[in-house]
Amino acid sequence: MYAQMVDTGTPSSATIDAREARFQQRIDDGIRIEPQDWMPERYRKTLIRQISQHAHSEIVGQLPEGNWITRAPSLKRKAILLAKVQDEAGHGLYLYSAAETLGISRDQMVEDLHAGRAKYSSIFNYPTLTWADVGAIGWLVDGSAIMNQIPLCRCSYGPYARAMIRVCKEEAFHMRQGYDLMLALARGTAAQKAMAQDALNRWWWPSLMMFGPPDGDSVHSAQSQAWKIKLFTNDELRQKMVDQTVPQAEHLGLTIPDPDLKWNAERGHYDFGAIDWDEFYNVVKGNGPCNRERLETRRKAWDDGEWFRDALVAHAEKAAQRAAAKAA
């Protein structure tokens, strides 16, 4: 998902101390953990990784869509896209703030991202080749994000849960504007419909990969579930996404690019084809189509903005000095 492979560390020993038992009891009782409360170091570290990865994904996630702001086909679509991308910046900020309550600084997180030490979601390393990609992203990528994030509104860490509530409210707009855009294309000319189909073809599989490796391969899942910072498994969420999306694609008159996709009445779910996990791991390792470009763009934005950040600090310092001189 937006945090795809979060290492939970190695349990210290089989004998959890009494404090940790009390902490787990609190989580089991559904009582939120707040920043000043005692927490196991592994819980803190895991959450820092998870929340910061999530924040980085929101920030880097602005880039593929930002690419189309100046080329939106109408003023209405441009205003909508601008608002959506601005929301993503806000999501990044809510999440960075939540991570900071765990004792990591904002600058440290930004530096980790820019140095290539931190991860962000694999999905944002794919290019946005046509305007239809903006629709496909809202519909599929934000749609997958909502699926993952709604349960996180109930996660055990207070600041993270509260940030997720704000995020989810805004994501609903993101998904709908994406579907609305796809609808417009699907009802348009043959060329527009073909463009929508092409976008679905390219974004379908990467969207399913967003949920992370299959359950058998995700080693840290059990601990995260006990801590209630992961409420459903990767495969559960992926299945939910497929089940929800198939009828939506049918309504658009588009075909999901999976010959093995079939309703399974016995399971009450859609069966779907095998995911190319080699592609996923390759993108995670930094070799996706846009990994290098995304990081370069982030670094450039940060470096180009330095003079402005410094000027704001200089102004604040001068104003404070002036105020102090006046008071003296």
Add this chain to the structure above:
Amino acid sequence: MKNQWPLWEVFIRSQHGLAHRHVGSLHAPDATMAINNARDVYTRRNEGVSIWVVRSVDITASNPDDKAELFDPAQSKVYRHPTFFPMPEEVKGL
């Protein structure tokens, strides 16, 4: 690592005339920029009509370890609630 802007807590009063409510935090070099940023981050959908920002370091919080000492005593004082007093049904206006 240089020049990290200080952290501010943001409080917003919603339309309905309620008290300012804590909505989150952000970094800004000074109070004016903190208000500007709070407006962009926290009021994009008519969430509020007034913003307060306070430097996070200026907030004194109760210690979680004192929770029992501070808040448990109120639990045994049920008579502080109107529902503690059974009122005769036939008497109105109570």
